Amino acid sequence: MAARRQIDRTALGAFLRRRREALSPDGLAPPSSTRRRTPGMRREEVADLAGMSVNYYERLERASGPQPSDAVLDAIARTLRLSDDEIAHLYTLAGHGAPRRVPVTHTVDRGLRIALDALAPDTAGLVFDRTGEVLAANALGAAIFGGMTGGNVVERWFTDRAWRDALSPPDEQEPTSRAYVADLRASLVGDDDSAAEAFIRRMRMASAEFSDLWDRHEVAVVRAGTKVMLHPRGRLDLECAVLPAQEPGQRLTLFRAAAHTPTAERLPLIAAS
CATH class of the missing domain: 1.10.260.40 (lambda repressor-like DNA-binding domains)
Structure with a gap:
């Protein structure tokens, strides 16, 4: 039992x-x-x-x-x-099942590092921790997200409106906000992590939007899907997948061009810029 x-x-x-x-x-x-x-x-x-x-x-x-x-x-x-x-x-x-004990570390999981280094040049990759901090990125991932390594994509999404508007079309922003918060709640439940709890408190104070979404108690792990992003080189239609580390707490998010879109032609230009 x-x-x-x-x-x-x-x-x-x-x-x-x-x-x-x-x-x-x-x-x-x-x-x-x-x-x-x-x-x-x-x-x-x-x-x-x-x-x-x-x-x-x-x-x-x-x-x-x-x-x-x-x-x-x-x-x-x-x-x-x-x-x-x-x-x-x-x-x-409800107190059922053992709580997950996730070691708090900013050392990139070895398996994720190998996968990140092995990515094709036309595939963007970023390693996130549970709160959305970018621990590592390949060249294409850094180019698309504007050099986010060392920053927190969730925090910037909710506190830097200019960055959000430059990155995402208006009709993509509300579902992206909900997905970030629902995934964050799913990732943190059951863990005794004072740093993560402090992050939630800070975000609730910094963003009324985040606080409202957090209070909705929506829960959904981000696993795979499609995403539209904006870039000076043009619109990017991307397929996304999430690969968890062997030990919970980190994951590698992959982005590649969606089939039959101009994105495949734009990604090499972005990587070379």
Whole structure:
């Protein structure tokens, strides 16, 4: 049986409330003749669908409930339609499973360094730590991101509007902001790291946007996808992939030209500039 740790009732209650409010009741909740005054599903609707008393679920959201069992967590996760990342987050907040102990180090993981050095010239690569600090980059990665090595891409994204606007089209910025914060929350949950906690406090003070997104309790690990970036050489349509280190705490993010776009022709020019 996996070891348990102490339940974080305050964070668990906030997470459940946010996920409940974000879930549309259409097709999920029982029919109701009363007019809704709050967004999302009601507590009693969640409790009914999850097969538990309203009082029990309300206590969980109000940070006064007991430590829920696996069966209760499974029922809540199913009712709230949580993703795999959100389910892992739920279990950690509820004190299930051993917390991850991530050594705080700025020495680039050896495996990631080998992968970074082996990248093709037309593939950009950056090694990030859990908070978004750039620990290493190849030439193309540094050229695209404007020499970010030694800086923190999350912090700069939320505090340097000119840099953000020069890097990203307007319609890409809101989903990118949400992805950064959701990934950050997923990366830090369960770890006892005073430096990471201090980073979150600093970001909440520095950016109202970050603070609002952090309070939404969205959780999603960034793994792969597509991204549009701006560069003096022209628009870049990129395919992205994330490779974690053997030990958690660092990862290599790769960017290459999306197929059938002019980006493939632009990347060599950027690397040579």
